[in-house]
Amino acid sequence: MTSNVEKYVRPSASAGQDAPEPDDKLHEExxxxxxxxxxxxxxxxxxxxxxxxxxxxxxxxxxxxxxxxxxxxxxxxxxxxxxxxxxxxxxxxxxxxxxxxxxxxxxxxxxxxxxxxxxxxxxxxxxxxxxxxxxxxxxxxxxxxxxxxxxxxxxxxxxxxxxxxxxxxxxxxxxxxxxxxxxxxxxxxxxxxxxxxxxxxxxxxxxxxxxxxxxxxxxxxxxxxxxxxxxxxxxxxxxxxxxxxxxxxxxxxxxxxxxxxxxxxPANCIFEHVYFSRPDSVKDGSSIYLVRHNMGRRLAQETPVDADLVISVPDSGTPAAEGFAEESGIPYGTGLIKNRYVARTFIAPTQELREMGVRLKLNALADVVRGKRLVMVDDSIVRGTTSAQIVRLLKEAGATEVHVRSASPMVTWPCFYGIDTADQDQLIAANMTLEEIRDHIGADSVGFLSLEGLMACVPEGVGYCKACFNGEYPVAIPRTFYEEKFLPGYEPNNLNPVSAxxxxxxxxxxxxxxxxx
The missing domain is CATH 3.60.20.10 (Aminohydrolase, N-terminal nucleophile (Ntn) domain)
Known part of the structure; x- marks a missing residue:
């Protein structure tokens, strides 16, 4: 077998291929x-x-x-x-x-x-x-x-x-x-x-x-x-x-x-606790899994709902969903199955694949969700597109109600420090009220963890960057860098000047x- 190891030369490559369209998650680079x-x-x-x-x-x-x-x-x-x-x-x-x-x-x-x-x-x-x-x-x-x-x-x-x-x-x-x-x-x-x-x-x-x-x-x-x-x-x-x-x-x-x-x-990215880090990692002396579990418990306290079953959007929503179920007393179950063999592709999707959407990755367990009032817990809701598809999937499988809960606060501001946040006009929470988000994704109710609730769950004594939630940026953003990235009426708050x-x-x-x- 011939090795493709290269020295300080540029090999032939498939540059210029289109990347897939962004999904409903934030991605670190x-x-x-x-x-x-x-x-x-x-x-x-x-x-x-x-x-x-x-x-x-x-x-x-x-x-x-x-x-x-x-x-x-x-x-x-x-x-x-x-x-x-x-x-x-x-x-x-x-x-x-x-x-x-x-x-x-x-x-x-x-x-x-x-x-x-x-x-x-x-x-x-x-x-x-x-x-x-x-x-x-x-x-x-x-x-x-x-x-x-x-x-x-x-x-x-x-x-x-x-x-x-x-x-x-x-x-x-x-x-x-x-x-x-x-x-x-x-x-x-x-x-x-x-x-x-x-x-x-x-x-x-x-x-x-x-x-x-x-x-x-x-x-x-x-x-x-x-x-x-x-x-x-x-x-x-x-x-x-x-x-x-x-x-x-x-x-x-x-x-x-x-x-x-x-x-x-100090301004550690708080989204490491919300989504980026694997649940088996440890950050600032605390288990990521336990932090997310506690976020789910706090979410149940802040956004209670009368339902029959708590399910998660696998896999990132699972720890919070388990915490929500434990705190609320509503049974936890598996309502969605994830296809773990769907990898990212460099081939631009066809319109047919776009319409299939989330079905490539998730499938509902009809025997579990049929006739049930569900609490669907996800780690975050960014653009809203995936949430809408999953709600529709669950209702087509027979769920009578789907109450969507986000274990993170509303993402309303772009990130400029290494996350692929789209322009602000693509962030659903920056463009819609809670009721409008509910109607847009077809849910029976929608709830988000408060920023205060999130801060109560992460390790104490650690400084965090929370700019994606409150627009307070620890490193000043040059205007040329964020030109046309914000909606009218939004102005970033630079907490610190740039270094001399x-x-x-x-x-x-x-x-x-x-x-x-």
């Missing part, structure tokens, strides 16, 4: 994974880590491996299992690796948007895996282009890689280049970077995007990942979260941590560092 483990099969460890993070991105996947001399990369469109063969992994021996799985968003399609992103710093190859969005990447990219630095894509990940390269060439240390870059970036990001002999991990100063650190159980190395569920499959023990603004470096010289930039007001360094040109940042030292 990606999951990242990194491992330092000399003597271990780091490519396969990364492969299984990405399998654990597949829910965070299903459009492309990639792995980069450093073998002490160079960096090899394999990436392509598709699921992790579709991109990598056994021959690919066997052809990528090394001591350090990073991986990436991505959910494609508008404006960044094709092979070049797949990660890790490769870049050259003099004769050193680096591979960067990035989860998040840089809100000032356009101005940074323009400045780099003006300086004669070429680009192969329009992604913010390449901007970060080129900035790191620029500062590293002048500071002569990769850690210095990363630190300078972090001072200029605005937005939410968690990044993992490998060179031929070292692993780096760093996180935005607000901690918006998640990143955790683990140690392999046999003491053979270290792992970083978007979620703790990826540490589990890699055989690593959770150590701690990567701190906001922190840079971690792991190499033959050992483990080293330093602050790349000053930490700012992010407004400087590149040379000034270098001079500032020299003065401080």
């Amino acid at each position: 990606c999951g990242v994974f990194g491992v330092w483990a000399p003597g271990r099969d780091v490519a396969r460890i990364t492969y299984f880590g990405l399998r654990a993070l597949q829910h965070r991105g299903q459009d492309s996947a990639g792995i980069a491996v450093g073998d002490g001399k160079t960096v090899l990369v394999r990436k392509d469109l598709g699921l992790v299992t579709q991109v990598f063969t056994d021959a690919d992994l066997s052809a990528m021996p090394g001591k350090v690796a990073c991986g990436h799985c991505r959910y494609g968003t508008a404006g960044a399609k094709g092979w070049e948007s797949a990660q890790p992103h490769l870049s050259m710093i003099n004769d050193v190859i680096i591979a960067l895996a990035h989860n998040g969005t840089l809100v000032n990447f356009d101005s940074l990219r323009h400045e780099l282009i003006e300086m004669g630095i070429p680009f192969r894509s329009n992604t913010d990940s390449e901007v970060a890689a080129k900035l790191i390269g620029y500062f590293t060439q002048r500071g002569h240390r990769l850690r210095t280049g990363i630190a300078h870059t972090m001072r200029m970036l605005e937005g939410g990001y968690a990044m993992v970077l490998v060179r031929e002999n070292a692993l780096y991990a760093f996180r935005d100063p607000h901690g918006i995007r998640p990143l955790v650190l683990g140690k392999l159980d046999d003491g053979a190395g270290w792992v970083v990942a978007s979620e703790t569920c990826a540490l589990d499959i890699a055989g690593a023990t959770y150590v701690r979260e990567v701190a906001p603004g922190e840079i971690i470096r792991i190499s033959d010289d050992g483990f080293r941590s330093e602050m790349g930039c000053r930490p700012r007001t 360094e992010s407004k400087m040109n590149l040379e000034d940042v270098l001079n500032l560092e020299e003065k401080e030292n």
Whole structure:
């Protein structure tokens, strides 16, 4: 079997294929994974880590491996299992690796948007895996282009890689280049970077995007990942979260941590608790499953209903549905069966497939729901399209009433920090009243968890970004970035100004560092 492992060249690829239409969920752009483990099969460890993070991105996947001399990369469109063969992994021996799985968003399609992103710093190859969005990447990219630095894509990940390269060439240390870059970036990001002999991990100063650190159980190395569920499959023990603004470096010289930039007001993405993270992950010391279970209990307290059976929209709505049933005393049952073999496709759906809609993924158990008044619990309602299809499905199966409950507050504001929220005019809660939403999706009643209720369920003492619920953005959004993204009458509230360094040109940042030292 021939391996498709690539070096610093662009392979032929199926760029330009249309991504599927957005569904009724928010999607984070990606999951990242990194491992330092000399003597271990780091490519396969990364492969299984990405399998654990597949829910965070299903459009492309990639792995980069450093073998002490160079960096090899394999990436392509598709699921992790579709991109990598056994021959690919066997052809990528090394001591350090990073991986990436991505959910494609508008404006960044094709092979070049797949990660890790490769870049050259003099004769050193680096591979960067990035989860998040840089809100000032356009101005940074323009400045780099003006300086004669070429680009192969329009992604913010390449901007970060080129900035790191620029500062590293002048500071002569990769850690210095990363630190300078972090001072200029605005937005939410968690990044993992490998060179031929070292692993780096760093996180935005607000901690918006998640990143955790683990140690392999046999003491053979270290792992970083978007979620703790990826540490589990890699055989690593959770150590701690990567701190906001922190840079971690792991190499033959050992483990080293330093602050790349000053930490700012903590603003962890609260949607990790609502939807993104797997229920078996742990975040901020709390089980994601138990948090969602408690959200369901609180939802039952806030939006009671007289019904015969509580069902969930599998799988993400299940913990909350169980909590709702426990608190309300209404029996919990399985009313919907999920087809787990429906993967994302790069073939544009036909009109017939669009009309089939949710039936490709879900089917109602008529014998369970027939003649019943149902409480249908989902993790969130974003656009409303899927909710309407499921309600219709359940009523066609014989349900007499369907009362829809969302275990998250109303999503009324776009996100600019790494979630694919559509323009505000596509968010159902920003356009309709509760009664209008009920009529639009065909439900007998609709209820949402309050923001106060959600905050009572998540871990205390942790700062959160709640912008998708209340429009209060922890990182200032440039007007050019959100132009025409908001409905009339909506104005974002920027809680913090951008850093002074992010407004400087590149040379000034270098001079500032020299003065401080």
